[in-house]
Amino acid sequence: MARSAPDTTTPDWAAATEQRLLDAALEIVPHEGWTSRLAAMAGKACGLSPGETELLLPQGPADLAALLSRRHDARTLEALAAVDPKTLKIRERIARAVEARLAAAAVDEAAVRRWTGFLALPPHMALGAGLAWESADLLWRWAGDTATDENHYSKRALLAGILTGALAIRLSSGREAALAFTDRRIANVMAFEKWKATTKLKPSQMMDSVAGALGRMRYGR
Numbered sequence: 001m002a003r004s005a006p007d008t009t010t011p012d013w014a015a016a017t018e019q020r021l022l023d024a025a026l027e028i029v030p031h032e033g034w035t036s037r038l039a040a041m042a043g044k045a046c047g048l049s050p051g052e053t054e055l056l057l058p059q060g061p062a063d064l065a066a067l068l069s070r071r072h073d074a075r076t077l078e079a080l081a082a083v084d085p086k087t088l089k090i091r092e093r094i095a096r097a098v099e100a101r102l103a104a105a106a107v108d109e110a111a112v113r114r115w116t117g118f119l120a121l122p123p124h125m126a127l128g129a130g131l132a133w134e135s136a137d138l139l140w141r142w143a144g145d146t147a148t149d150e151n152h153y154s155k156r157a158l159l160a161g162i163l164t165g166a167l168a169i170r171l172s173s174g175r176e177a178a179l180a181f182t183d184r185r186i187a188n189v190m191a192f193e194k195w196k197a198t199t200k201l202k203p204s205q206m207m208d209s210v211a212g213a214l215g216r217m218r219y220g221r
Helices: 011-032 038-045 050-056 061-080 090-106 109-120 122-142 150-173 175-198 203-219
Strands: none
Touching: 011 038, 011 050, 011 061, 011 109, 038 050, 038 061, 061 090, 061 109, 061 122, 090 109, 090 122, 090 150, 090 175, 109 122, 109 150, 122 150, 150 175
16 A cells, blocks of 8 residues: 655645654664765654655754754753743753753764764854854743843853753763863853943943954044
C-alpha cells in the first residue's frame, strides 16, 4: 500500500516533524558528528523524502543545531516553572537559571559535545552567538528583567558569555567546576552593575560623543 503524502502545509506537521528529525539526529550524531550529512541521515531515519527534509531543514545541520538549542531552552523554562524568581535575589535568579540551562544540555551531553565543536567553526560562530543570545534573553525574561535601554543589551551579552563559558567548563571539568565558574562571573557582573549605578560615566553618552565627533570629522560643523 502506498504511503500517503503528509500534509506539509500545516504548522503542526512542520513543528512535530522537526522534533522527530532532531530526535533521529541525536541518535546519529555521536558516531557521525555534526556534519553536512547529518540532516539527510536523520530525514532517512524518519522516512522522509529528501525534498521533505530540505523543506524543514534548508540549512541542514545548522537548523538542527538551532533546534537543539531551543529544545534545551524550553526544557530549562519547564524546570524553572516551579521557581518563583521574585523570592530570590537577582544574582540567585541568574545562578539558578544558568544551572537549569546546564542541566538541560547535560541530558544530551554526547550530542552537545559535537554541537559545540560545530558552532566553534568560523562559518557557524555567528549562529552560536545568536543562539547564546536567545538563551540569555529567555533567562533574563524569566528573571523578570524589563530593561529597554542599553542595559537590555549589556545584560544579555554578559549572560550569553557566562552560558557559553559555563557549558564549555561543564563538558571539560564537570558540573561543580561549571557552577563555581558561574558564581565567579556573576560576582564580577554584579560588581560591574554596581559601578555603572554609581559612576558619572555613562556608556550611552560616550557613544553619543564619539558619534558626534565622527560626524563633525566627516561633515564639518
